[in-house]
Amino acid sequence: MKNLLFAVVLLASAQLAFADTVTYGWEGTETVLALYGTGEPPMNVAIATDPVHSGSQSLYLEDNSPTGTPAAYIVWVLGLQDGDEVTASIWRYDTTPSASPSCRIWGHWNDDPGDVMGYNGSASGETDYGPGTGWDETGYTWTVADGHTGLIIEMRTYSSAGDAVWVDDLSVTAPSGCTILTPDNFVSLQASTWAEIKAQF
Template structure:
């Protein structure tokens, strides 16, 4: 194969790759925070916009554990329209300065097969086993492969491990196959945001 054909082949694969994957990012540079939460507190998590520390831009998401027991979850992305074999890649930058001890944060997820309700739950999908260096900003990522007929995935920021523990996250990237829907706090409509705020209030 000559060089021209190799270049055409490479271009073909680049185009195919572009066509079969969609990517959404969230930088927390607006007023939005999270899309929902789970835990034992009322509310389980305090989610606010902060200006220090920041990974990119001038704002980040600050998460404070407000659950007296268990590990609270902040919902930071929701992917729907999935099929078995689909791969979802997720990552966000996290910040704490406590090496080897709480507070810490991990990217995690659960299945949600009800595309009309972000609070739906159909089992844990697992996530990162890495609690991070605890030496400032650190990229935490995980890849989920859809199985068992699941059609939706809610990505969580989990906070460890006691009420009052505070972590920050910023610059999230989610990639999923083309044809799926990737919702983040930054790209959902104000109508959805208001509706889900009501859902959050009933947790």
């Protein structure tokens, strides 16, 4: 019994040792890493004060693309290797059940640490649009394969131009040693030179 308990404690500490969790609640001034879509800009994004899930601010995402599905890049995980798992959860807000606007958490591979718009293929994501009855928590776990080293996690909006949704309280867990770039530390990194960025990965 004592050995079993020891094994359980060891297992729990091993899991803690090999994964890091970063949270982001849009309580500062930074919104997203980048935007993708057909509009100019693809989305209108802003720090919002109503509604919020926790704290005093959230992220406002307004579709501004005439066609297609625009995406707001909200986190970039770098330093991944095959078999690694990345889990993200986020709270989203819309009040239109079974109708647009809606949003989903999605991912794509970007293995080039020098270019936030780099694209190495879809990584898929959550297919559920949510109940549309206010705040609900959504999430997804990606398993790294095919030699990818970078994963960008995005919020996609499904709506007409002018429709808006809100998100808050992002949580990302990745293996220790990976770099998890949220909007605030991504902006800090952008001030670095290409050589300095390359040196980090």
